[in-house]
Amino acid sequence: MHGFPGRLFVFEGLDGSGKSTQAALLGKWLQSRGYRVFFTEWNSSELTSEVIRRGKKKNLLTPTTFSLLHATDFADRFERKILPPLRAGYVVVCDRYTYTAFVRDAARGCDPAWVRNIYSFAPRPDQVFYFRVPVAVTLKRKIASRLKINYYEAGMDLGLSDELHESYERFQSRLKREYDRISRTDQFVVIDSQRPVESIQADLRGHVEPVLKDFPTGARLLHDD
Amino acid sequence: MTTRTYGTPLPGYSPDTPSTGRLIVIEGADGSGRSTEVELLKQWLEVEGHAVVDTGLRRSGLVAEEIDRAKQGHTLGATTMALLYAVDFADQLENKIIPALSAGSTVLADRYIYTLMARAVVRGASREWARRLYGFALAPDLVVFLEARPEILLHRAISKYGSLDYWESGMDLSLSRDLFESFFLYQDRLSKEFEWVAADYGFHRVDANRNPEQVHADVRALVAPLYGRAGAPRPPRRPAVSRPGPRAASG
Numbered sequence: 420m421h422g423f424p425g426r427l428f429v430f431e432g433l434d435g436s437g438k439s440t441q442a443a444l445l446g447k448w449l450q451s452r453g454y455r456v457f458f459t460e461w462n463s464s465e466l467t468s469e470v471i472r473r474g475k476k477k478n479l480l481t482p483t484t485f486s487l488l489h490a491t492d493f494a495d496r497f498e499r500k501i502l503p504p505l506r507a508g509y510v511v512v513c514d515r516y517t518y519t520a521f522v523r524d525a526a527r528g529c530d531p532a533w534v535r536n537i538y539s540f541a542p543r544p545d546q547v548f549y550f551r552v553p554v555a556v557t558l559k560r561k562i563a564s565r566l567k568i569n570y571y572e573a574g575m576d577l578g579l580s581d582e583l584h585e586s587y588e589r590f591q592s593r594l595k596r597e598y599d600r601i602s603r604t605d606q607f608v609v610i611d612s613q614r615p616v617e618s619i620q621a622d623l624r625g626h627v628e629p630v631l632k633d634f635p636t637g638a639r640l641l642h643d644d
Numbered sequence: 645m646t647t648r649t650y651g652t653p654l655p656g657y658s659p660d661t662p663s664t665g666r667l668i669v670i671e672g673a674d675g676s677g678r679s680t681e682v683e684l685l686k687q688w689l690e691v692e693g694h695a696v697v698d699t700g701l702r703r704s705g706l707v708a709e710e711i712d713r714a715k716q717g718h719t720l721g722a723t724t725m726a727l728l729y730a731v732d733f734a735d736q737l738e739n740k741i742i743p744a745l746s747a748g749s750t751v752l753a754d755r756y757i758y759t760l761m762a763r764a765v766v767r768g769a770s771r772e773w774a775r776r777l778y779g780f781a782l783a784p785d786l787v788v789f790l791e792a793r794p795e796i797l798l799h800r801a802i803s804k805y806g807s808l809d810y811w812e813s814g815m816d817l818s819l820s821r822d823l824f825e826s827f828f829l830y831q832d833r834l835s836k837e838f839e840w841v842a843a844d845y846g847f848h849r850v851d852a853n854r855n856p857e858q859v860h861a862d863v864r865a866l867v868a869p870l871y872g873r874a875g876a877p878r879p880p881r882r883p884a885v886s887r888p889g890p891r892a893a894s895g
Contacts, residue, residue, distance in 0.1 A: 466714070467728075479739075481734075484734050490730075491727035530652040533651065536773060
């Protein structure tokens with residue numbers, strides 16, 4: 420375990436796997452139970468988002484710089500946003516964590532051991548929920564909600580196919596294979612994300628409860644304001 | 645010549661790509677006379693007929709601006725800063741250094757991964773982490789380490805800028821509130837880190853307490869053999885497959 424006073428829950432899975440919805444619901448529930456909850460998403464730091472945008476626009480990122488930029492971004496978010504609440508005894512809920520980098524960078528051909536080393540400053544979460552879903556389902560959801568598929572999300576930089584949807588399916592399949600593989604080595608809690616929202620949420624709460632059983636409730640005793 | 649990497653090469657980079665270019669690195673603290681030496685060396689090599697591309701830290705088109713801004717604000721954590729520098733280095737390696745070497749140019753690097761590793765370790769990173777982070781870097785044909793005493797560094801900094809630099813004094817480490825004291829404490833820690841780096845990565849030490857001409861004469865003597873000129877005969881071409889990393893990689 421990480422040894423910090425707080426607790427760390429991580430949600431991982433492909434885009435469109437429903438993990439963000441579930442993470443938000445879990446956060447709400449924890450708050451309603453009196454826990455101090457801190458919520459964070461992948462790729463939300465101001466520092467590198469501009470660089471990543473610029474690099475993506477000009478397509479000048481290579482697998483290595485792409486990987487290092489995301490690591491920088493994660494480190495900034497970690498040092499600034501994840502570590503402080505973890506040390507202060509919060510329940511930290513992360514919509515994507517280091518595992519997102521592991522699968523994406525592996526799919527782009529970076530050496531997995533190299534990537535793991537870079538992220539070795541990040542503590543192991545108390546629990547990782549992996550939202551497993553067929554790639555075809557995520558694509559259908561994307562199309563149904565009229566969301567645009569972006570260049571890197573489709574792995575277009577890898578030259579898998581000239582056609583966006585085709586490339587998206589192939590790249591996301593690579594990510595899924597990698598997620599499936601590390602879900603065993605890293606002991607993820609695998610969630611079948613094709614089930615109804617309510618039943619998935621009920622399962623999640625069941626998984627989280629034992630982890631919080633011995634959680635010092637000091638944070639709950641503090642009064643807001 | 646320069647084809648070997650310390651660890652796993654960059655994705656898509658083949659270590660047996662033939663290259664006639666040479667990678668020469670000049671390392672040393674601020675005030676050790678690096679930029680003067682790079683200038684002199686470049687001049688000499690160009691007069692000798694070699695195409696020279698110079699490079700250094702914080703010169704990538706990708707993130708140089710962000711690093712400068714971060715340094716102004718003093719707000720980034722140590723790991724974040726170390727990784728931001730790694731982006732800068734990787735971008736230059738892929739978009740500048742490797743292409744220049746493939747084209748047969750000499751790349752003259754004013755600092756390289758070693759400074760970045762030492763700085764990261766002084767700020768709390770483990771040596772192993774830093775070493776593996778930069779495993780994709782090309783092993784230079786020659787690393788010249790300009791060594792100068794802290795008093796000399798201090799003197800040169802003051803005569804050049806009139807004051808000490810916040811970062812070169814390691815003020816972010818809170819070693820001391822006093823800039824001068826912090827400078828000495830920081831340089832001391834850095835040089836300790838450079839000790840293992842120098843040993844592991846085969847630095848050629850040059851006494852930089854002397855004047856630029858004397859230093860340059862020593863550096864020339866180290867560089868000349870790379871071009872099969874004076875001194876030792878041209879070394880045989882390195883094997884295509886990467887050798888085991890730095891000598892103490894097992895440690």
